[in-house]
Every structure is written in structure tokens, then in C-alpha cells.
Amino acid sequence: MLAETASTVLAARGLTVASPGGRAVVDGADLDLRSGEIVGLTGPSGAGKSTLAFALLGLARAPFSLAGGQVLIGGRDLLSLPEEAARAVRGRDIGLIVQNPRAALHPMLDVGRQIGRIWRTHTGGDARAARDRAVEMLRLVGINDPDRRAAAFAHELSGGMAQRVLIAAALAADPAILVADEPTSGLDVTVQAQFLDMMWRAAKDRGTAMLLVTQEPGVLANYCDRVLTMEAGRIVADRPTRAHFAGRAVTARATIRSLPEAAAAPVVTAVSLSKRFPLRDGKAVHAVDDLTLSIRPGEAVGLVGESGSGKTTAGRCLLRLIEPTAGRVTLAGRDLSTLSAGDLRRLRAKAQIVRQDPFDSFDPRWRLGRSLREPLDVHRPDMDAVAKAARVAELIRLVGCEPAVAEARPRDLAAGMLQRLAIARALATEPAFIVLDEPTSVLTPDARREIVALLRRLQDELGVAYLFISHDLTTVAALCHRVVVMYLGQIVEEGTTAAIFDDPRHPYTRALIAAHLDEDPANRRVDRPQPDRVEGEIPSPIDLPTGCYLASRCPMALDRCGTERQALAPLAGDRTVRCWRAAELDTDNEVRHAL
Amino acid sequence: MIGRFVVRRIGVAIVQLAVLAVAVFFLIRLLPADPVARFVGLNATPEAYAAAKANLGLDRPLTEQFAAFLGLAGDGRVPGLLQGGLGVSWVSGAPVAAEVAAYLPVTLELIGLAFLVAILVGVPVGAWGALKPGGAADKGTLVYGLFAGSQPEFTWGIVFIFVFFVGLGIAPGPLGRLSPLTEPPDAITGAMTVDALLAGRPDLFLEALHYLMLPVLTLAFVLSGPIIKMVRENTGAALLSEHVLYARAAGLPARVVARDALRAAFAPSMTLIGVLFGFMLGGAVLVESMFSLGGLGQYAIRSILAFDYPAIQGVVLVISAISLAVYLILDVAHAMLDPRVTL
Ligand code: SF4
Numbered sequence: 001m002l003a004e005t006a007s008t009v010l011a012a013r014g015l016t017v018a019s020p021g022g023r024a025v026v027d028g029a030d031l032d033l034r035s036g037e038i039v040g041l042t043g044p045s046g047a048g049k050s051t052l053a054f055a056l057l058g059l060a061r062a063p064f065s066l067a068g069g070q071v072l073i074g075g076r077d078l079l080s081l082p083e084e085a086a087r088a089v090r091g092r093d094i095g096l097i098v099q100n101p102r103a104a105l106h107p108m109l110d111v112g113r114q115i116g117r118i119w120r121t122h123t124g125g126d127a128r129a130a131r132d133r134a135v136e137m138l139r140l141v142g143i144n145d146p147d148r149r150a151a152a153f154a155h156e157l158s159g160g161m162a163q164r165v166l167i168a169a170a171l172a173a174d175p176a177i178l179v180a181d182e183p184t185s186g187l188d189v190t191v192q193a194q195f196l197d198m199m200w201r202a203a204k205d206r207g208t209a210m211l212l213v214t215q216e217p218g219v220l221a222n223y224c225d226r227v228l229t230m231e232a233g234r235i236v237a238d239r240p241t242r243a244h245f246a247g248r249a250v251t252a253r254a255t256i257r258s259l260p261e262a263a264a265a266p267v268v269t270a271v272s273l274s275k276r277f278p279l280r281d282g283k284a285v286h287a288v289d290d291l292t293l294s295i296r297p298g299e300a301v302g303l304v305g306e307s308g309s310g311k312t313t314a315g316r317c318l319l320r321l322i323e324p325t326a327g328r329v330t331l332a333g334r335d336l337s338t339l340s341a342g343d344l345r346r347l348r349a350k351a352q353i354v355r356q357d358p359f360d361s362f363d364p365r366w367r368l369g370r371s372l373r374e375p376l377d378v379h380r381p382d383m384d385a386v387a388k389a390a391r392v393a394e395l396i397r398l399v400g401c402e403p404a405v406a407e408a409r410p411r412d413l414a415a416g417m418l419q420r421l422a423i424a425r426a427l428a429t430e431p432a433f434i435v436l437d438e439p440t441s442v443l444t445p446d447a448r449r450e451i452v453a454l455l456r457r458l459q460d461e462l463g464v465a466y467l468f469i470s471h472d473l474t475t476v477a478a479l480c481h482r483v484v485v486m487y488l489g490q491i492v493e494e495g496t497t498a499a500i501f502d503d504p505r506h507p508y509t510r511a512l513i514a515a516h517l518d519e520d521p522a523n524r525r526v527d528r529p530q531p532d533r534v535e536g537e538i539p540s541p542i543d544l545p546t547g548c549y550l551a552s553r554c555p556m557a558l559d560r561c562g563t564e565r566q567a568l569a570p571l572a573g574d575r576t577v578r579c580w581r582a583a584e585l586d587t588d589n590e591v592r593h594a595l
Numbered sequence: 596m597i598g599r600f601v602v603r604r605i606g607v608a609i610v611q612l613a614v615l616a617v618a619v620f621f622l623i624r625l626l627p628a629d630p631v632a633r634f635v636g637l638n639a640t641p642e643a644y645a646a647a648k649a650n651l652g653l654d655r656p657l658t659e660q661f662a663a664f665l666g667l668a669g670d671g672r673v674p675g676l677l678q679g680g681l682g683v684s685w686v687s688g689a690p691v692a693a694e695v696a697a698y699l700p701v702t703l704e705l706i707g708l709a710f711l712v713a714i715l716v717g718v719p720v721g722a723w724g725a726l727k728p729g730g731a732a733d734k735g736t737l738v739y740g741l742f743a744g745s746q747p748e749f750t751w752g753i754v755f756i757f758v759f760f761v762g763l764g765i766a767p768g769p770l771g772r773l774s775p776l777t778e779p780p781d782a783i784t785g786a787m788t789v790d791a792l793l794a795g796r797p798d799l800f801l802e803a804l805h806y807l808m809l810p811v812l813t814l815a816f817v818l819s820g821p822i823i824k825m826v827r828e829n830t831g832a833a834l835l836s837e838h839v840l841y842a843r844a845a846g847l848p849a850r851v852v853a854r855d856a857l858r859a860a861f862a863p864s865m866t867l868i869g870v871l872f873g874f875m876l877g878g879a880v881l882v883e884s885m886f887s888l889g890g891l892g893q894y895a896i897r898s899i900l901a902f903d904y905p906a907i908q909g910v911v912l913v914i915s916a917i918s919l920a921v922y923l924i925l926d927v928a929h930a931m932l933d934p935r936v937t938l
Contacts, residue, residue, distance in 0.1 A: 057844050062835055083849075091846030104841035106855055108862070108933055118845045153934040169845065 007034045009176050009209045010056065010094065015069035017048070017055050025064055026052045027233040033177055033209040038200065040224035040241070041213045044444060047230040049213045050099070053181045056211065057094055058086050073177070092122035095170035097180040101162035105154035111165045112138070112150025119172040137168035141198060144536070158537055160191035167195075171202060178203070178210045184219065188306040189471060190534055193515035193525070196223050200526050217445055218474070218517030221245060222525045241521045265333070266294035267432045267465045268318060268351070273327035275313050285541050287313040289489040291327070297432065300459060300466040302480035302497070304473065304512065308538045310489040311469045315435040318467065319351050320344070332432060349379040349429035356438040358418035361425065362410045368421055369406030372396070375428040395424040399454060416447025420454060427458070433465045440475050452478050473516045477501055485509045488541055488549040491568060493582075495575025505571060505582040507554045508534060531555065548579070556581055597927060604926070608919040612912060616676060619911050620664055623904055624657065630685065630902035651685055664908075681912070682905030686898070691909035694894065699913065700785030701772070702883065702890035706875050708788075708807060709814035710868075717819045721826025722857055725834060736823050743820040748878045752813040752885045759809060766809050769886040773802055810886045814878060818871060825867050829860035862933040869925045873918050 010033040017026040026048045033039055041049050051064060058078045060066050071078040073093050078086055090096075098104045105114055115137055116130030125133070131150070138146035141164040154162060163183060170178060180199065184192040200223050203210045212224060220227050220241060227244040229237040237244070273291040276284040287310045295301050303311045317324040320336050329336045331351055339347060355361050362371045372392045376383055383391070393403055399420040410418055419439055426434050436455070440448040452475050459466065470476050476483060476497075483500040485493045485508065493506040504510045510532035517525060534553040545551055547562040554561065558581075566578045632639075635647045648654045652663060664682065666675015674680030681691035724733035743751075759766035772787045773779055779787070780794035788807070791799035833839060833856035842852045880892030891910060898906035930936045 054840075054844070059840070059844055061840060087843075087846050087848065089846065090844055096841070096844040098837070098841060098844075100837060103837035106838045106842070106859065107935055108858055109855075110934075117851070118847065121845075121847055121851075155935050 007036075008032045009035050009073065011070075011072040012056060013070045013072070015052065015055050015071060016067045017051050017060050017064050018067035020063045020065075024067070024233055026055055028069065029055075029230075029235050031211075031228060031235060031238070033211055035176065035209050036204060036207045037225050038203050038210045038212055038223055040220040040227040040244075041211055041230060042215060042217075042220055042227060043230035045215070048233040049230050050181050052230065053096070053179045053211065053213050056179055057090050057096055059090075088122070091118055091175065092173050093175050094177040094179065095173070095175040097163070097166045097170050097178065097183045099182040099185055101166045101183075102154050102157065102159065104166060105162060107154055110151050110153055111157070115150075115165065115169045115172055118169050122173040133172060134168070137172050138165070140171070141165075141168045142194070143168075160187050160195065160537055163187065163191075163195055164198075167199065167202075174206070176208060178208050179213075180210065181213045182215070183212075184214075184216075188538075189473070189517075190306060190511055190515045191537060192219075193517070194533070194535075197526065197530075199223070215444060216517070217245075217519040221519050221521040222517045245519070245521050264297045266330075267297050267332060268467075269294040269330040270314075270318055271328045271330075273314070273317050273329065274325050275310075275317050275322065276325045279542065283542050286310075286489050286544060287541060288317060288324070291317075291486075291489075291491060293318075293484060293491070293494075295433065295465045295467060297465055298459060298463040299482065300455075300468055300480045302476035302483040303467060303469045303486060304471060304476055304483060305486035306471065306538050308488075308541060309486040310541070311486050312437055314486065315353070315437050315467055315469050319348075319353055319435055321353065346379070349375070350431050351433045351435070352426035352429070352431040353435045353437060354419075354422050354426050354439045357442050358415055358422045359410055361422040362418070364410050366409070367406065368408055368410065368413075372406070372421065372425050372428060375425060379429045391428065395428055396421070398427065398458070399424040414447070416443050416450060419443060419447070419451055423451075423454065423458070427462070427464070430462075431464060433467070436466055436468045436470075438470055439468075440470065440472060448472070448475060449478075455479055473501075473513065474519070485512065488538060488544070490549060490578065491576075492550070492578045493575065494568075495573070499573050499575050503573070505575070505577045506579050507532065507556050507581075508550050511555075550579075597930065600930075601923065601927065604923050608916070608923070611919065612916060615915055616908070616912055617661075619908050620661060621657075623907060624660075628902050630904065633902050634685065681909035684898075684906045685903045686901050686906070691905050694906070695891065695909055695913050697782075697785060698889065698891040698894040701787075701888055702876070702879050702892060703917075704786035704788060705807065705810055705814065705883065705888065705890060706872070706879055708811045709818055709875065710872070712811055712815040713818040713822050716815070717822030718826050720819075721823040722830050722853075722860075724823070724827045725830035725856075725860075726853055728831070733827075736827065740820045740824055743816055747881070748813055748817050749881045749885070751816055752809070752882055755809050755813055755816075756885075759812075767806050769809065771887045771889070772806050773799070774806075777802060810882050810888060813882050814875060817878065818875065821867065821871060822864075825864050826860060829864055830856055833857070833859040862929055862936075865925050865929050865932075869922050872921050876914055876918070 012029055012031045015026060015029040016024055018024055029052055031039070041052065043049055051061065054061060055066060056071055058066065058071060066079060069079065073089060078089055081089070105111060112131055112134040115134035116127070119125065119133045120127070120130040135146045135150050138149055143149050143161065143164055149161075157165065166183075178199075183199070184195055187195065196219065199210070199212075202208060212219070214220060224241050227237075227239055227241050228235050229244070270291055270293045273288055273293075275288040276286055278284045289310075291314055293301070303314065305311050313322065316322045317327075318329055320329065331347055334343075334347065336344065336347070362368065369392055372395055373388050376388045376391060380388070392406060396403055396406060401417065401420055401424075405413065405417070405421065413421075423439070440451050443451065455466065455468075456479060458464065466479070468476060468480055480497050483495065483497050484491055485500065485506065487508050493500065493504065493509045500509060501513060504513050511534040514530060514532040533555065534550070536553055539545060539549070539552060545562075547560075547564050548554070548557070548566045551557045551561040560580070564580070566580060568576045568578045570576050571582055631644060631648045631651065631653060634651070635643050639647070645654070652660055655663075664675055666677040666680065675682070679692070681695065683689065684691050684694060687694065720732055720736055724730070724736050727733060755766075756769055760768050767774065777799070780790045780796055780799055783790050783793050787803040788800055791797075791803050836856075836859065838859070839852055839856050842855055847855075876892075879890060880896060882888075883890040883892040884896065891914070894906070895910045897903075898910060
């Protein structure tokens with residue numbers, strides 16, 4: 001580990017980054033990167049991963065500063081080189097891909113120029129050649145119509161597209177080392193999979209050494225050869241990926257949940273629900289299109305799909321938090337659209353929502369006890385102060401928190417703990433139905449698992465029904481009895497969790513499941529063929545395709561798909577699918593893996 | 596797309612000016628002032644008073660006066676607002692439009708040069724301060740900013756006259772736009788420096804610049820403070836931005852990184868330039884008077900003191916129209932510089 005071996009292209013020794021107060025944010029980090037090797041760097045947020053990644057380039061984000069150590073690249077210490085020599089190393093020998101690609105691009109220069117000038121700086125080519133190189137790199141990273149895209153500005157790109165631009169820029173000068181700082185955070189699963197596949201191929205084909213900073217176990221398991229774990233500024237473990245995962249139970253789909261008594265009438269039903277947001281020029285965004293759905297007491301239904309599929313809007317329409325354009329919602333047997341304002345308010349107590357970011361659910365100035373009591377103040381005029389206080393204490397206990405948190409304010413708690421209390425608050429009025437809108441997506445993997453366990457326990461104890469909106473299939477599989485897959489505002493497939501995950505029939509569902517990264521290094525995505533994938537990104541919900549909405553991206557599309565709208569049709573095995581070819585698909589002879 | 600935007604904005608501006616014209620016309624007549632008495636003097640006979648009143652048209656009902664102002668009624672001798680006229684000055688008897696056209700170029704020349712100087716000085720100094728925080732430029736501008744903003748233009752004008760004319764003798768006295776002994780060039784544009792060049796007289800050009808030196812310095816001195824501060828802050832923010840950090844990580848040379856930051860800082864700065872321009876139209880009044888330049892500001896003061904209603908209306912409308920035009924130009928320039936701005 002101490003000697004620089006032949007294939008080691010970067011070695012950091014005692015690398016230290018300090019805050020203005022002298023606290024070590026990165027504390028004496030040692031690490032080696034070898035050519036052709038992808039090394040994962042993981043750890044809780046705030047552990048210093050991102051700071052370490054920047055420090056490998058000899059940079060520190062203000063107000064931090066480099067406080068010691070060495071970064072050896074090609075036998076020279078980057079940190080003790082004169083500024084001009086260090087600058088020449090950055091971008092040429094070591095490239096960086098950052099977390100927020102749109103912010104990393106200059107807003108007023110087209111992306112072709114930004115890629116080209118990095119290449120030019122390090123190779124000394126002329127402006128024409130730089131433009132050609134930029135277009136070539138954009139094509140290489142799989143961007144359609146690279147000539148036109150080269151003239152685009154950062155704000156015109158989607159997150160996934162901007163991320164590809166950054167890879168194109170990083171690869172342009174062909175550096176031997178790549179540092180990628182959470183490159184897929186905020187991307188949809190299908191885009192994440194496309195992106196990581198491409199990075200993996202680039203590393204393996206070119207022999208690039210790569211440091212991949214990530215919190216996602218799925219990413220580590222599928223793409224990394226070795227995993228470094230950071231805690232509080234220190235690297236506390238450096239192990240091969242399998243060793244990293246050894247001893248952890250592969251998060252299997254925790255026993256398929258048996259459905260509660262089927263006899264009960266649905267607690268919530270939506271019939272032909274649609275929501276259009278009109279635009280100024282007479283067009284409209286078709287957020288939700290003809291959605292029909294029912295959920296029974298004690299049932300958890302997962303609603304999955306990429307961002308832009310309309311799943312959040314659908315959840316809000318169900319609670320009439322936004323007014324649907326068409327369709328009918330029945331809650332506990334009563335039609336929401338015909339209710340008076342007072343009745344609607346009373347019924348609201350029976351249907352609650354938990355939002356994505358728990359910090360949005362609470363007034364930051366209030367103590368949490370007061371926030372938990374608020375729904376009781378509104379809906380339970382019959383309760384006196386003593387009864388309310390008792391109920392608040394009971395709720396806190398119910399979600400497994402200490403009574404003392406009632407005295408805390410939101411900023412005092414971690415996101416995972418706060419999300420528990422957001423759930424407690426939603427339960428205050430004993431609702432029959434809760435919409436959970438991506439409640440785990442801002443949480444760390446550990447906190448995510450805990451929330452899912454909590455939701456399962458609460459459902460078993462209280463019999464409440466859930467609509468669980470998420471793009472994270474692992475959590476959906478662990479929690480839900482049934483899964484609804486949405487694409488561009490429509491349901492494309494609906495069935496039991498087992499049916500959807502083990503035998504998906506709609507090509508989009510298949511791609512979604514295939515793009516999912518199992519937390520299992522023995523079953524890596526990169527080791528198997530990937531027949532089920534959709535290319536590119538979700539089309540605009542304004543100018544809808546004429547035929548099947550998936551036709552432009554579908555690997556199974558035929559001519560007929562481009563002209564014919566598809567209808568949801570029942571298929572054997574308790575499910576419905578919106579694809580005329582669904583019946584042809586047979587999964588027997590394909591490599592399927594247990595999720 | 597820009598074409599459509601400009602047409603729409605001009606349409607809106609016309610509506611705004613129309614409302615303003617109505618408002619000014621009626622508000623001015625609500626003032627507790629008696630312009631007739633002002634003209635005939637307090638000791639005039641009632642007959643002379645009535646004659647003067649009839650002469651100014653003030654004996655007619657307000658609606659008729661307004662119709663005449665718009666050019667819908669009256670004797671047709673004087674073009675009204677709808678014909679593009681601003682009426683006739685009660686003081687001089689000359690068309691207000693012609694008088695404004697004579698005075699306005701002086702003011703625009705003064706403000707234009709002051710802006711040029713302030714930007715040429717302010718942008719590099721502000722950028723330098725941001726690139727080398729705590730350096731000499733940064734510290735110097737901090738002191739200067741506090742100092743320059745502490746007094747109005749008026750005070751600085753007097754200080755500069757005292758130092759550069761009385762003390763050092765390197766500036767001409769505050770006596771106008773050229774030496775009283777010099778024959779001015781033909782007034783073509785009305786701006787002395789431009790007319791001198793058009794007349795092929797570089798000597799006059801230099802003389803005109805020399806006479807403008809102190810007024811321009813006075814305005815630019817006050818104007819530079821906010822410009823430096825704004826460039827300093829916007830550049831500072833841009834230097835801390837993600838894209839600058841990324842540019843450094845990509846190994847781009849320091850000068851390219853600095854240029855990136857400046858480019859990002861410039862666009863938001865343009866809004867403030869528009870605000871400062873409106874501000875300067877006010878500041879120019881005092882400076883013009885102090886240096887006897889004979890600009891629109893001086894004309895406005897004279898008209899107000901004389902209760903010359905048509906002239907006051909004309910000046911208000913013209914200044915507003917110019918401000919609206921400047922905002923429009925800045926918006927279009929902003930959109931052309933920054934691809935994120937769509938019109
Ligand atoms: S209808 Fe055609 S395009 Fe649509 S999902 Fe089925 S095969 Fe693909």
C-alpha cells in the first residue's frame with residue numbers, strides 16, 4: 001500500500017482538508033487508484049467524501065482549504081507543484097464529474113464550446129478542431145444529434161443530458177484518472193443505468209482509473225471493484241466490493257406481503273382521473289391521463305415511474321389537493337367532487353399525505369410537539385388539552401421515537417427521524433388512507449430501510465391503506481402488495497408485486513426493473529446482457545406521441561406502435577398491461593434475477 | 596422573437612406615456628398656482644389679466660384645454676400630442692418640442708460620457724477587487740465607496756471646481772460648453788463634441804471635452820461607487836459558483852476562469868445600470884446648472900419656476916420616454932448576452 005506499484009496512477013497520502021476553524025474535514029486520507037479499476041467511496045452525508053474528491057485534484061471548496069498531505073500523480077506531488085503546473089495536470093491527467101452538472105456548466109456559453117476549450121487547453125489544438133472534438137465526444141457519450149446539442153446551453157439540457165456533457169468534457173482530453181462525485185444523484189433509474197454502464201465501459205476500455213463517490217449500495221455492488229468507507233473525515237475501511245457486502249443480508253424482497261381480507265370495500269377509488277395543466281399557447285401538459293385505481297383497507301399500492309410520469313400529480317388528485325380536470329374520486333364511499341367544503345374538510349382527516357422532504361412538513365419555528373398537535377386542533381374539537389397531549393405522546397411512541405423529541409425543533413433532528421414524525425403527524429387523525437409521496441428519497445439508505453420497516457409495522461397494526469409513490473424499486477418491493485407503473489401520465493402496467501417484479505410484461509416495466517441495481521455484488525448488471533432497455537429520456541408531456549407513448553424508446557416497437565394508441569387490457573395472472581405485444585413476452589428463457 | 600418583444604414593449608410604453616400625459620396635464624392644473632398672475636405681474640389691471648388668461652387659453656373649460664393639448668380641437672395652428680407636438684412654451688412662444696430638442700442632446704452627452712467614464716473605471720476596479728480580495732484595489736474602493744456616496748453631486752461639483760479650476764488651474768471655469776470667445780460649430784446633433792467632429796474641427800472637440808471635464812468627473816465620481824460595488828459583488832459571487840470551481844477542476848487557465856466569472860457577473864449588473872440611468876437624469880439637473888451647460892435639466896427648472904405648463908408637460912413626457920427606451924434597450928441587450936433570458 002505504501003509503495004507506488006506499477007499500475008497505481010494516483011496515490012494520496014495523509015491528505016487533509018481543514019475548515020477555517022482548523023477542524024479537519026478530511027483527516028489524513030490515504031488511497032490508491034489503479035488503472036482500469038473502479039473504486040467506490042461511500043459513507044454517510046457529511047463524512048467528507050465530496051471534499052476528498054475535490055482534494056484529489058488539489059482543490060478545496062471555499063471556505064475549506066488544503067492543509068497537508070500529498071497527491072502523487074505520475075510520481076509528482078500535485079499539491080506541491082507550482083500553480084501553473086498543477087493546473088495543467090487537472091483536466092489532462094485527472095478529470096472530474098460533479099454532482100450537479102447543470103450548475104457546473106457556464107450558463108452563457110454553449111456546451112460545445114465548453115467541451116472544446118477543455119480539450120484545447122490540454123492539447124493545444126485550434127478552435128475548429130476543438131468544435132469537431134466536442135461533437136465527436138457528444139456522439140461518443142450517446143447524445144443524439146450532437147451537432148445541434150453542441151450549440152445548446154446548460155439550462156436547455158435535462159439533468160441526464162447535462163451529466164453526459166460533463167463526461168464528454170472529462171473524457172475529451174483522455175485523462176488516466178476520473179473522479180466522479182455522486183454523478184447519478186437526481187437522475188432517474190433508467191438514465192442512471194445508461195450513465196453508469198457508459199462510465200464502466202469507458203473505464204474498462206480505456207484503462208481509466210476511477211473513483212466513484214456514492215451513497216447507493218446498488219451502485220457500489222454493480223460497478224465498483226473496491227469500496228472505501230469514510231466516516232467523519234477518515235477512511236475507515238478499504239475492501240474489495242464482495243468483502244464490503246459480506247455479512248450484509250442482500251436486501252431481498254422481504255417476504256411477499258399477503259393481502260388483507262379481500263372482501264373489504266375499497267377505501268379509495270379513482271375512476272378515469274385526468275389532470276391537464278393548460279399552457280398559455282392553448283396547449284396543455286397532460287400530467288395524468290385516464291387513471292383508474294382502487295386501494296383496499298390495509299393495502300399498500302406502489303406507484304412507480306420516472307420523474308415526469310405524473311405520479312406525484314396523481315397522488316395529489318386522489319386527495320383533491322389539486323382539482324382533477326376530469327374523473328371521480330371516492331373516499332370511504334363518498335364522492336369527493338360532490339362534497340361541501342365542510343364535509344370535505346372533515347373527510348380530509350381520513351386521508352393524509354406525507355411529503356418527500358420532511359423539512360417541508362413542519363414549521364421550522366415550532367417545537368415538534370406543537371406540530372403534532374396541530375391536526376388535532378383542527379379536526380378534533382372534542383378533545384381537551386390533556387387528551388391531546390396524551391395523543392401526541394402516543395403518536396411519538398407509535399413511530400418509535402423518544403418522548404423528548406416533542407421539545408425539539410425540526411433542525412435539531414436528522415432527516416430520517418423527522419420523517420418518522422411526519423408519519424406520526426399524518427396518523428394523528430386516524431386516517432384510513434395515506435399518500436406517501438417519495439418519503440424515502442432524500443434519506444440515506446439506512447434511514448430508508450428503517451422507514452420502510454416502520455411503515456410495514458404501522459400498516460399491520462392500524463390497517464391503514466397506502467399509496468406509496470417512489471422511483472426506488474427496492475423500497476417499493478419491500479413495502480407494497482401491488483404495483484402500478486406509470487409512464488407519461490398513463491398506467492402502463494398494474495399487478496401484484498410478485499407479478500411485476502418477477503415477470504414484468506410491459507417493455508417499460510421491464511426496462512425499469514432491468515435498470516434497477518441490486519445490492520448484490522455476486523449478480524452484477526455489467527455481467528449480464530441487457531436486452532430490456534429504453535433509450536433516451538421521457539418525451540414531453542405537452543406534445544404527446546400519436547401512437548403508443550413508449551414507441552420512440554421501446555426496444556420492441558413495430559410500425560403499428562407508432563400509429564396506434566394502446567389501451568389497458570387484462571392479462572393472465574391478475575394484471576393489466578398497456579401493450580399489444582405484452583402477451584408474446586415470455587420470460588422463461590431469459591436471465592431473471594430475484595429482487 | 597426579439598422583434599415581437601420589442602413591438603409589445605413599445606405598445607406598453609405608449610400606453611404608459613398616454614396615462615402619464617393625462618395625469619401630468621390634470622395634476623399640474625391642480626397646483627395652487629396662478630400662472631397668469633406670474634405673466635402679467637401682480638399689479639396688472641383686471642383687463643390685462645383677462646386678456647393674458649384668454650391668450651394662454653386658460654379661460655376655456657378644462658376639457659377644451661385638454662382637447663387642445665391632444666390636438667383634437669383648437670385652431671390647428673399648434674400641433675397637439677396626437678400630431679407629435681408638445682405645445683408652445685408660454686415663456687418663449689417657441690414650440691416646446693423644438694426647445695427640448697435643443698436642450699436634450701446636452702444632457703445626453705453629459706450623462707453618456709459620465710457613464711462611459713464610470714464603467715471604464717468601475718468595471719476593472721470592481722473585478723480586480725473581487726479577484727484579489729483584501730488587496731489594494733479592494734481596500735481602496737471600500738474607502739472610496741463610503742467617501743463618494745457620502746455627499747450629493749452638488750458638493751462634489753463645488754469641491755472639484757475649487758480644486759481643479761481655482762486651485763490647480765487645469766480645468767476651465769464653470770461657464771458653459773465652450774469658451775465664451777469661441778465660435779461654436781453648426782448645431783447638427785446638438786451635442787458639442789459630436790458637432791465639432793462633424794464640422795471637422797478637432798480643436799473644438801478637445802475644447803468641448805475640456806469644458807465637459809469637471810461636470811463629467813462630478814457625475815462619474817458619484818456613479819462609479821455603485822458600479823464598482825455591484826461588479827465587485829457579482830464577480831465575487833460568480834467566483835464562488837459551481838461553474839468556476841468546475842472550470843478550475845478542468846484545468847482551464849486562470850485568465851479564462853476570471854473571464855468566465857466576469858461574463859456571468861455582467862448580465863445581472865445591467866439591471867442596475869438602468870436604475871442608475873434614471874437616477875442620473877435627476878443628478879444632471881444640478882450639475883448642468885452649476886456648470887451653466889444649458890441642458891434639459893436647466894430647462895426643466897426654468898419652466899417650473901415660470902409655471903410654463905406646456906414646457907413642464909413636455910419635459911416630463913420626454914424624460915419618461917427616454918427612461919422607458921433605456922430599459923427596453925437594456926432588456927434586449929441582456930437577452931442577447933444571456934441565453935437563459937427569453938423575451
Ligand atoms: S405497444 Fe409497441 S411501442 Fe408500445 S410498449 Fe408495446 S411494443 Fe413497445
